[in-house]
Amino acid sequence: MKISTTPILVILVMSFVLFSCQKEASEFIDTTPGDTIIANSVLATLLQNASQNSGSIDDFIDSTPCSSIQFPYQVIINGQTITITDLSDLASIGNTTSPITIVFPITVVFEDFSTRLVNNQQELDALVILCQSLDNSINCIDIVYPITFFIFNANNEQTGTVVISSDAQLFVFLTTLEDGVFLAIDFPITIILSDGSSVVVTNNNQLQDLIQNCIDIIIDDSPLPIDLETILITDSWFVSFFFDDQDETSDFAGYEFIFHTDGTASAILGANTTTGTWFVNTTSGGQLKLNLNFGLNFPLDELDEDWKVIEFSNELIRLFDISGGDGSTDYLTFSRTPTTGGGGSPEAQQLRTILIDGNWFVAQYLDDGVDDETSDFNSFSFNFMESGIVAATNTNGTLNGTWFVTGTDGNLKLVLNFNNVNPLDDLDDDWMVIDFQNSQVRLREDNDSDADLLTFEKF
Numbered sequence: 001m002k003i004s005t006t007p008i009l010v011i012l013v014m015s016f017v018l019f020s021c022q023k024e025a026s027e028f029i030d031t032t033p034g035d036t037i038i039a040n041s042v043l044a045t046l047l048q049n050a051s052q053n054s055g056s057i058d059d060f061i062d063s064t065p066c067s068s069i070q071f072p073y074q075v076i077i078n079g080q081t082i083t084i085t086d087l088s089d090l091a092s093i094g095n096t097t098s099p100i101t102i103v104f105p106i107t108v109v110f111e112d113f114s115t116r117l118v119n120n121q122q123e124l125d126a127l128v129i130l131c132q133s134l135d136n137s138i139n140c141i142d143i144v145y146p147i148t149f150f151i152f153n154a155n156n157e158q159t160g161t162v163v164i165s166s167d168a169q170l171f172v173f174l175t176t177l178e179d180g181v182f183l184a185i186d187f188p189i190t191i192i193l194s195d196g197s198s199v200v201v202t203n204n205n206q207l208q209d210l211i212q213n214c215i216d217i218i219i220d221d222s223p224l225p226i227d228l229e230t231i232l233i234t235d236s237w238f239v240s241f242f243f244d245d246q247d248e249t250s251d252f253a254g255y256e257f258i259f260h261t262d263g264t265a266s267a268i269l270g271a272n273t274t275t276g277t278w279f280v281n282t283t284s285g286g287q288l289k290l291n292l293n294f295g296l297n298f299p300l301d302e303l304d305e306d307w308k309v310i311e312f313s314n315e316l317i318r319l320f321d322i323s324g325g326d327g328s329t330d331y332l333t334f335s336r337t338p339t340t341g342g343g344g345s346p347e348a349q350q351l352r353t354i355l356i357d358g359n360w361f362v363a364q365y366l367d368d369g370v371d372d373e374t375s376d377f378n379s380f381s382f383n384f385m386e387s388g389i390v391a392a393t394n395t396n397g398t399l400n401g402t403w404f405v406t407g408t409d410g411n412l413k414l415v416l417n418f419n420n421v422n423p424l425d426d427l428d429d430d431w432m433v434i435d436f437q438n439s440q441v442r443l444r445e446d447n448d449s450d451a452d453l454l455t456f457e458k459f
Helices: 008-015 042-051 087-092 121-130 167-175 204-213 228-232 346-356
Strands: 017-019 067-069 073-077 080-084 100-102 106-110 115-118 141-143 147-152 158-164 182-185 189-193 198-201 238-243 256-259 264-269 272-282 288-293 306-312 316-322 329-335 360-367 381-384 389-394 397-406 413-417 429-437 440-445 453-458
Touching: 042 141, 042 167, 042 204, 080 087, 106 121, 115 121, 121 329, 121 389, 158 167, 189 204, 198 204, 228 272, 228 288, 228 306, 228 316, 238 256, 238 397, 346 397, 346 429, 346 440
Parallel strands: none
Antiparallel strands: 017 158, 067 106, 073 080, 073 100, 106 115, 141 189, 147 158, 147 182, 189 198, 238 329, 256 264, 264 272, 272 288, 288 306, 306 316, 316 329, 360 381, 360 453, 381 389, 389 397, 397 413, 413 429, 429 440, 440 453
């Protein structure tokens, strides 16, 4: 992947207007918490989140809350090329139900305002996979700039003044704030609310209350998974998805993988066993990796990589690797369910092709085959990506899950996993495919009694 990163932190810090001075004693600030801002305080964090770049504003286009696409750029809708130059252009296509195709290359902007050049959809899909957290940005207020901060030391002596002229400058200023430094805002300042109205703010408490009152915080109380090593050595694993330029899952049909505590691994196919090695490590940047080596014989040699971990649970391990040769991305998924090769059959390949082509919505969801709960999904648009990511997008943002097709002709399954996030957790299942066509996929829960029924239709 060709990467171009802008040294924006240096540029922004240099752009601050700093004045070093010493104020008279009468101008010293009150040291009570309500009148000062320090690193990692509640108000500092709120202001940092309010000033960071929001990656959620264009989730219906790029399917990731971790970055946004830098203006201007172009998209294709219904064969028409549209140039997006600002937020108003973005809003004008926000309600479209037609597939949106991005014209590459594009530049994406991360929460800290650093940038990266993305040359194609495959590179963008890789960024979607790497996005591990929800967007923390606060989008319900806008600060009217410029605003001024007075800087004080622990002795209540003013040591400088900083004039902030943009969200980017404020974000960098607050994220680089050192311990022992005290800030005071030069009030009054003006805040614009999401309804377009403005509020004149005169103190810290009013500012903090204003921001907190407009936040809708979603707390995920799901327990943290146990460590990857423990999961690997517990019971057997099977390759449920392998993608290397194309779906090659069928190459691993019948293979059972057992990971042993001594760092060896067994790939069992009938009476034949191939011994390999495995270990888990973490890069200096915090990226978890699963290193596999099964020798030079096909097809197990395809697994010989230091795979980056996308996600893992007791039932699923999803991995990817960016080739050092052509820069393409390979994807590997282990699951607990034996497969006959996943998407290798013609019918399975056809279903994958249909799902990837366009955006989908839930046309019907019957809990236990009786209770109609379709309305729970009315606001969601589903984008099935070739990488095995399925992006569920509504007005609140995007939630990324995983999907793959497994089984053989006449016995297909569509496996969905949204990591127990309500209401999408109702879709977490191994769905038996009843039938499918270009614009509709009908599914039944893999359960003999009181089975849920699910129908996807294309927009």
